[in-house]
Amino acid sequence: MTPTTMTATQAGEFRAAGTDLSERRRSGVSTGPLIDISAAPDTIGMHWGAEGSLRIGAFTTIAAIAADARLAAAYPGIAASAQGLATPQVRHLATLGGNLAQRSRCWYFRNPHIACLKKGGSDCPARSGNHLYHVAFDLGPCVAPHPSTMAAALLAYEAKITTDRRSSLTIGDLLGDGSNGTADNALQPGELIKSVALPSPLQGERALYKRAISRTHAEWPLVELCARAVIRDGAFQFVRLAAGGIAPVPLRLVAVEATLQGKQASAATIASAAEQATSGAKPLPMTGYKLDLLKGVVQDLLERLTA
Amino acid sequence: MKIALLPSDQGELKALSLTAYADTGAATNSTIAALARLIYPAEGKELADFDVISNLPAGAPFRGPGGPPMAFALEQAIDEAALRMNVDPIALRKRWDPDPNRQRLYDWASSLDVWRNRKPIATQSGRYRRGVGVATGYWLYLWQPRSKVEVAVKGGRLVASTATQDIGTGTRTVIANTVAREFGLEPHEIDVRIGDSKLPEGPGSGGSRVTASVIPPMLLAIEKLKAAIQQNAKRQPAPGSNAPWREWLAASPDLSASGVRPEDSRQMAPGIESPLKQAGFMGWIFGWMMRRFSNLVIGAGMPSSVQVIEVEVDTWLGHVRVVNVHTGIAVGKIVAPALAHSQAAGAVIQGIGYALYEAREVDSRTGDVLSGGMEDYRIPGIADTPVIDVHFDQGGFDHVLGGSVGIGEVATVPTSPAVANAILNATGVRLTELPIRPDRLVAALKGRAAA
Numbered sequence A: 001m002t003p004t005t006m007t008a009t010q011a012g013e014f015r016a017a018g019t020d021l022s023e024r025r026r027s028g029v030s031t032g033p034l035i036d037i038s039a040a041p042d043t044i045g046m047h048w049g050a051e052g053s054l055r056i057g058a059f060t061t062i063a064a065i066a067a068d069a070r071l072a073a074a075y076p077g078i079a080a081s082a083q084g085l086a087t088p089q090v091r092h093l094a095t096l097g098g099n100l101a102q103r104s105r106c107w108y109f110r111n112p113h114i115a116c117l118k119k120g121g122s123d124c125p126a127r128s129g130n131h132l133y134h135v136a137f138d139l140g141p142c143v144a145p146h147p148s149t150m151a152a153a154l155l156a157y158e159a160k161i162t163t164d165r166r167s168s169l170t171i172g173d174l175l176g177d178g179s180n181g182t183a184d185n186a187l188q189p190g191e192l193i194k195s196v197a198l199p200s201p202l203q204g205e206r207a208l209y210k211r212a213i214s215r216t217h218a219e220w221p222l223v224e225l226c227a228r229a230v231i232r233d234g235a236f237q238f239v240r241l242a243a244g245g246i247a248p249v250p251l252r253l254v255a256v257e258a259t260l261q262g263k264q265a266s267a268a269t270i271a272s273a274a275e276q277a278t279s280g281a282k283p284l285p286m287t288g289y290k291l292d293l294l295k296g297v298v299q300d301l302l303e304r305l306t307a
Numbered sequence B: 001m002k003i004a005l006l007p008s009d010q011g012e013l014k015a016l017s018l019t020a021y022a023d024t025g026a027a028t029n030s031t032i033a034a035l036a037r038l039i040y041p042a043e044g045k046e047l048a049d050f051d052v053i054s055n056l057p058a059g060a061p062f063r064g065p066g067g068p069p070m071a072f073a074l075e076q077a078i079d080e081a082a083l084r085m086n087v088d089p090i091a092l093r094k095r096w097d098p099d100p101n102r103q104r105l106y107d108w109a110s111s112l113d114v115w116r117n118r119k120p121i122a123t124q125s126g127r128y129r130r131g132v133g134v135a136t137g138y139w140l141y142l143w144q145p146r147s148k149v150e151v152a153v154k155g156g157r158l159v160a161s162t163a164t165q166d167i168g169t170g171t172r173t174v175i176a177n178t179v180a181r182e183f184g185l186e187p188h189e190i191d192v193r194i195g196d197s198k199l200p201e202g203p204g205s206g207g208s209r210v211t212a213s214v215i216p217p218m219l220l221a222i223e224k225l226k227a228a229i230q231q232n233a234k235r236q237p238a239p240g241s242n243a244p245w246r247e248w249l250a251a252s253p254d255l256s257a258s259g260v261r262p263e264d265s266r267q268m269a270p271g272i273e274s275p276l277k278q279a280g281f282m283g284w285i286f287g288w289m290m291r292r293f294s295n296l297v298i299g300a301g302m303p304s305s306v307q308v309i310e311v312e313v314d315t316w317l318g319h320v321r322v323v324n325v326h327t328g329i330a331v332g333k334i335v336a337p338a339l340a341h342s343q344a345a346g347a348v349i350q351g352i353g354y355a356l357y358e359a360r361e362v363d364s365r366t367g368d369v370l371s372g373g374m375e376d377y378r379i380p381g382i383a384d385t386p387v388i389d390v391h392f393d394q395g396g397f398d399h400v401l402g403g404s405v406g407i408g409e410v411a412t413v414p415t416s417p418a419v420a421n422a423i424l425n426a427t428g429v430r431l432t433e434l435p436i437r438p439d440r441l442v443a444a445l446k447g448r449a450a451a
């Protein structure tokens, strides 16, 4: 019996590299049986399709994604996101599947002495309490931003996820729309992420990733953004922007995308499009600053993409 | 904190008022405003400290308790005064702060290229703006009476013993270096025995008191031991020996000598005096009480520091990068240069953490600490560490036997106001809340109050 097939009959929490799970178990936030999972040939590494598409096994480490030259050439936004997250030590161990399925980093959730919606409690103490690092797009009862950097990048690339039960899940299918405050994702109990498929890149597309943080490295993003664009004859022919750190799920910045579509790539267009980044925002009392940072990272990446 | 300065028509400092409310949690005795007593003399000073007591966990003071918050307020106020009076901020400090140790540091600071080449306030318009700020710090020179050091020859090796401890600050090295230097040996040839209360009474590790408490008695003990060795040695060193003490030691029976911390000399350099003197009779009483009940003496002369800091501000993302720091420190003779250098550099790094990152976040209703781990309690990392230029001004403490006082606390006091003054120079915006996080900076740049 391979480890990946044990899950259907047993209840418990999967453990991949354990970089998220171990801390929760040590603090006592997470308890109960564990199911160690490990890679099979089709759930690890890069599997290139004939037409230049890519399937990444869910057990591939973030460091391997960050270091893959062919991936970096085809999907620079994925590579840069992987390079920018966490610390070298964490990236070395952490798996792509674990990154997508990791639990919230909300400091109330992570505190074993405090009840909250995600731990069977009846309300969200962050909403009325200290939510300095929480959402600026208030889309549901839980106000913790989704922690996965890779999920935002994969959203920008319109990736599809395959589990042991379902296939062709979008990031939206996998993580939900933010309205369910009790879960960090929409996986069924015991459902295992096996791989992530990326459609072939567009002709001439460029992509970048950026996070706003207070220190230089090794800090959870206040706001992060993965941006892709195809610019032809000086005009935006294609734009995809996906932001993390601002909502219970990664968000496409559709208003910015729509403003730029077909427009000449000038500093003025970019500056006015960046203003659209906050459309639909509903900041909390302490998170209004994230909207400034969001506009800043949008402008930063668009300027660099068109430079 | 609330602060006000009143310059006279002639540009002198006439009055200073500072009121501090400290979030002490379940504790009392914050000393913030009181520390403004001992710098920038003025005709009138109104200084008041209040403890705001709550059920929150006690806010334990860190390096230089009360010093960094006092400097964050006072040194920004001085900077603001210089700006409004249209005087160079270092020149104004030279005018208002007669302390001789700091006068020398001001001369050094104003000669730095980074200071001379700084741009006028808020003259840049791009996304990234650079600015340079200056700030001053001081700490008390404290020493502990009755501190005793024994220096002995045991089996031909030198052993120095005192009941103090090394909490990572370099006490062992200070002791080993001093003994080694006096005998012409290498520090690793000296056995240092500390961390045992059965040893001769030594100083506690607090208030930057250790160096100034152990070196003078150690020098006395060394003098006595040398005489005893020369008297009792079985043979004399070879004539013209280039390592006579090595030979004396090899020929010496086991011997020991000890010294007790002597009073400092009353012969002081011009302008150096006990900080308590300014406080008159009250100061005398305070000094007597400190010695009687805390076994501590506030000595003459002030350990001082002046920092010139250059920052780069990303005005879009509210990110501050400290580019380079020049830290000038006057704590007398440097006994352990490598360790003093890392104390000075470490103090800057810790000061940057205080300025930009560190904050204990609590839940306002329950008081639960939310930032209880290295992930949520941010301290600087390697990439946040600037180029640090350390300048030691080694004078000012010749009245202390050995000429050295402690460096630990004074080195970190001015960092946060120097960073804030540099941000003002770059952007025209003055940040009065710590830490200076992106949320506060972008709000200030937009003229909004931060949440």
Ligand SMILES: Cc1cc2nc3c(=O)[nH]c(=O)nc-3n(C[C@H](O)[C@H](O)[C@H](O)COP(=O)(O)OP(=O)(O)OC[C@H]3O[C@@H](n4cnc5c(N)ncnc54)[C@H](O)[C@@H]3O)c2cc1C
Binding pocket: A013, A014, A015, A016, A017, A018, A019, A020, A021, A022, A058, A084, A085, A086, A087, A090, A093, A094, A095, A096, A097, A098, A099, A100, A101, A102, A103, A147, A148, A149, A150, A187, A191, A192, A193, A194, A218, A219, A220, A221, B375
């Ligand atoms: C200091 C620090 C900084 C960090 N910064 C970032 C950051 O900036 N951005 C970011 O995205 N992350 C960040 N992380 C989080 C890190 O990326 C995750 O901990 C890691 O990706 C989780 O992977 P893992 O293999 O260790 O998962 P584990 O800890 O083993 O598992 C995590 C969760 O996912 C579930 N799981 C694991 N694999 C699967 C699977 N194949 N199918 C279904 N469920 C699965 C587990 O049951 C568990 O609930 C940071 C972590 C640390 C410690």
Ligand code: SF4
Binding pocket: A104, A106, A107, A108, A109, A116, A117, A118, A119, A123, A124, A125, A126, A127, A134, A141, A142, A143, A144, A181
């Ligand atoms: S934000 Fe979400 S995770 Fe945090 S306390 Fe509220 S419900 Fe829990």
